[in-house]
Amino acid sequence: xHLSNFKLHLKLAARNLRRQPNRTIALGGxxxxxxxxxxxxxxxxxxxxxxxxxxVTLYSGGHILISGYTPSWSGxxxxxxxxxxxxxxxxxxxxxxRTVSPxxxxxxxxxxxxxxxxxxxxxxxxxxxELYHDSLILSSGDWEALNEQDxxxxxxxxxxxxxxxxIGDQVVxxxxxxxxxxxVTDYAVSAIYDDxxxxxxxxxxxxxxxxxxxxxMKANEQQQIAIFLKDSTDAExxxxxxxxxxxxxxxxxxxxxxxxxxxxxxxxNSEKAVYSISTVQELxxxxxxxxxxxxxxxxxxxxxxxxxxxxGIANSYQMVLLERTKEIGMxxxxxxxxxxxxxxxxxxxxxxxxxxxFAGIICALPIGLGISFIPFDxxxxxxxxxxxxxxxxxxxLDQLLIILVFIMIVAIVAVFLPARKAAEVVPVEALxxxx
Amino acid sequence: MLRFYEKRTWFFSSKSIRDIxxxxxxxxxxxxxxxxxxxxPGGPKGGGGPMAGIGLPLGFLEADKDYKxxxxxxKYTANDFLMLVRRTDIRSSFYNSDMNAxxxxxxxxxxxxxxxxxxxxxxxxxxDAFLMLTLEPESRKGQGMLRVDNNMWRxxxxxxxxTHTTLKDTYENTTVTNNDFRRWQRSIDYSxxxxxxGTLGNYKVIIGELKANNDEVPFxxxxxxxxxDRKIVLKVEEYSLSMKLLRxxxxxxxxxxxDSFVPTVQIFQDGLVPEKRSQVTYTNIxxxxxxxxxxxxxxxxxVSQ
Numbered sequence: 001x002h003l004s005n006f007k008l009h010l011k012l013a014a015r016n017l018r019r020q021p022n023r024t025i026a027l028g029g030x031x032x033x034x035x036x037x038x039x040x041x042x043x044x045x046x047x048x049x050x051x052x053x054x055x056v057t058l059y060s061g062g063h064i065l066i067s068g069y070t071p072s073w074s075g076x077x078x079x080x081x082x083x084x085x086x087x088x089x090x091x092x093x094x095x096x097x098r099t100v101s102p103x104x105x106x107x108x109x110x111x112x113x114x115x116x117x118x119x120x121x122x123x124x125x126x127x128x129x130e131l132y133h134d135s136l137i138l139s140s141g142d143w144e145a146l147n148e149q150d151x152x153x154x155x156x157x158x159x160x161x162x163x164x165x166x167i168g169d170q171v172v173x174x175x176x177x178x179x180x181x182x183x184v185t186d187y188a189v190s191a192i193y194d195d196x197x198x199x200x201x202x203x204x205x206x207x208x209x210x211x212x213x214x215x216x217m218k219a220n221e222q223q224q225i226a227i228f229l230k231d232s233t234d235a236e237x238x239x240x241x242x243x244x245x246x247x248x249x250x251x252x253x254x255x256x257x258x259x260x261x262x263x264x265x266x267x268x269n270s271e272k273a274v275y276s277i278s279t280v281q282e283l284x285x286x287x288x289x290x291x292x293x294x295x296x297x298x299x300x301x302x303x304x305x306x307x308x309x310x311x312g313i314a315n316s317y318q319m320v321l322l323e324r325t326k327e328i329g330m331x332x333x334x335x336x337x338x339x340x341x342x343x344x345x346x347x348x349x350x351x352x353x354x355x356x357x358f359a360g361i362i363c364a365l366p367i368g369l370g371i372s373f374i375p376f377d378x379x380x381x382x383x384x385x386x387x388x389x390x391x392x393x394x395x396x397l398d399q400l401l402i403i404l405v406f407i408m409i410v411a412i413v414a415v416f417l418p419a420r421k422a423a424e425v426v427p428v429e430a431l432x433x434x435x
Numbered sequence: 436m437l438r439f440y441e442k443r444t445w446f447f448s449s450k451s452i453r454d455i456x457x458x459x460x461x462x463x464x465x466x467x468x469x470x471x472x473x474x475x476p477g478g479p480k481g482g483g484g485p486m487a488g489i490g491l492p493l494g495f496l497e498a499d500k501d502y503k504x505x506x507x508x509x510k511y512t513a514n515d516f517l518m519l520v521r522r523t524d525i526r527s528s529f530y531n532s533d534m535n536a537x538x539x540x541x542x543x544x545x546x547x548x549x550x551x552x553x554x555x556x557x558x559x560x561x562x563d564a565f566l567m568l569t570l571e572p573e574s575r576k577g578q579g580m581l582r583v584d585n586n587m588w589r590x591x592x593x594x595x596x597x598t599h600t601t602l603k604d605t606y607e608n609t610t611v612t613n614n615d616f617r618r619w620q621r622s623i624d625y626s627x628x629x630x631x632x633g634t635l636g637n638y639k640v641i642i643g644e645l646k647a648n649n650d651e652v653p654f655x656x657x658x659x660x661x662x663x664d665r666k667i668v669l670k671v672e673e674y675s676l677s678m679k680l681l682r683x684x685x686x687x688x689x690x691x692x693x694d695s696f697v698p699t700v701q702i703f704q705d706g707l708v709p710e711k712r713s714q715v716t717y718t719n720i721x722x723x724x725x726x727x728x729x730x731x732x733x734x735x736x737x738v739s740q
Binding site for chain 1: 681
C-alpha cells in the first residue's frame, strides 16, 4: 500500500471514529475492559509463578540442589556423602555462581513443655549464607546471635506464636539420624523470622555444624549442596551442565525431582554414592501445579474476553455498514476502489481496538498495583504464591504486547466480514436504495 | 584331516552334565535350607515349622531350648542376660503358628485429648510379616498397614494409594511405633553393656542396659527390666543417641497361649512429653493358620474396600 494511501485510510478511520463518539466510547470501553482483565490475569499469574519460585528457593535452600546418597553396611542408601570435588566441579562449571554451600536437613519434632510440632529443621552455614540473610525478615532477635551463640535456632513467627516462645527459650528437638536412629537435642531460640514475609514457611534453621552433629554425621559429611545462582532462570541450564560434568568424572547421577526415588531404587545394586540434582523450577513446578486451575481459568477468561470483543466489534461494524451504505456508494462514484473501502473498515477496526486495548492495559497497571497492596493469609492454600502476604503483580512487556496484538488481530477478524460486504456494495444500487 | 564339524570334543557328555547339575542343585537346596534354619519337621504347614525364620540368625531358636540359666539372679552374666532376652523374644512371638488378634489402643495426648483406635492384626512371625487393618474410628476404617519382605506400606482406601513407611515411624502420631506390632527381636539388635538387680513393684528383676549392635536400630540404647522367675519383660526404657529417655514401655499383663507368653496389655509413655501415653490391649487372640495371600498388597487393597 502506498504511504499516501495509508495516511488517507488512517485519517479516514480516525474521522469515522470521531463521527459517532458515543458508539466509539461504548465499543472501545468494552475492548479496553477486555484488555484490562487480560492484563490483570496475566500479570498476577506471572507474579504468582515468580513468587512460587522465590519461595521454593527459600524452602529448598538454593536454586540447584545436589543430594548425595551413600550405601550403608546393610546396603541401605543413607542421605550423606563426603566429597569436596563436587563443590569444586560446580564452581568450575558455573563461573558466575553466587554461593555453593553445604546443606543438611531433617524432619524434626520440636517440643516445648507439653506441646510439640513437626517441622523441617535445616542446617545452614551462616558464614556462607546469602539467601536467608537477604530474604528473611527477622521480627525479633538478630543474625549475630545466630552466628555467635552455640546451638541457636531461627524459628518462624507462626511456630513461636503457637508455642508462646520468645528469644532465649530452650526447646527440645527430636529427630532421626542419617542412619535412622532416634536422637534428642536442645536448642535455644535466638531469632524469629516473619513467616508472612516468606510465603508462610515454617522451616526452622540452625547452624550446619550443630545439625550435622545431631544427625550423627562426621564434620566433613553433608547431605546436600545448595547452589545459589545470580539469576534463577539459569537453573535448568546450569543443572544440566553440572550433571554432564559430574557424569564425565564418573559420578552416578539420577537427575530430576524424583532423583531421590531413583536413588532409593538403586539401593540394592549400587556400591558407590548416588547423587540427584533438582532445580528450583522442577520443585516450583510441583507446587505450581496447584496454580494450574487458576492458569486455565485465566486462559478461559482471556478467550472469552476476545470472543466478547470480537462479537461486539462485528455487530457494531454490521451497523456501521448499514449506516454508511450511501456514503460508500458516493465514495465509489468519485473513484474509491473496492480495496480502499475494505481498507478503511479494517483500519478503523485496528485503530479502535488498538487504542482501546492500549488504554485498558494502561488502566490495568495502577489497578494491579493497588490489588497487590491487599494483604492475604500467607498460611492459606495459596500462601506459597504470595510475596510477604501479598499478590505480586508482574506483567512482562511480552505479555502486554501479546494482549495488544491479539486484540488487534481479533478486531481484523471481526471487521473482515462487514468490510468485505462494504467493498462489494454496488455504487448505483447503494445510491438508489438510500435515495 | 578332520573337518571342523567332525572335530572330537573332549568335554563332558550331556549325561555327565545332567548328573553334575543334579548334584549341584541338591547342594544348593541343602545350603538354602540351612540358611533358612532348615525345613520344618513333618513338612510345611500353614504356620510353618519351629525352625523357620526370616531375618533370624542361624540357630536362633535352637540355642534357646537347652540353655541353663543361673538360679541366682545376681549370678547372671552378659551372655546369660542376652539369652534371657532371647527367651523373651521367642516366647512373646509365634514361630510355630500364625497369630491374629484385635488391638484396642487408648491414646492420651495433651494436645489431642483422649482417643481410641481399634485394629485387627494378622502376624506371621517366622516371616516377620504382619497385616493390620483399622476397624475404628469410623473415619479411618479400612486403612491398613502391611509388612512383608522388609518392606512396609500404609494403605489408604480413600485415595487407593500405598505409601512406604518404616518400623521406626510412630503410629498415627501416638507413642506407639510400627515396630511395636512386630515380633520382638531385641536379642538380635542389641548387646549387653551393664547388668544390675532390682525390684519393680513386688517383682525381683534383672536390669540390663543394652546398646544397639548397629547404627540402623531406631533406639540406640535401651534398658530392660526382666522378671527372671517367669522370664518375662516388665518394662523397657528406650533412649536416644544423646541418652535422653524417649519412651518407657510397661508390659503389665501376659497371657500364655501354647508356648508363647503374649503381653496383652502394653503401656507406652513418652519420655519428652510425659502426659502423652498409649495403652495397647490385645484381645481375641487366635493362632489359627492364615492363608499366604493375607500378607499381600492385593489382599490389603481388597479387604480395605
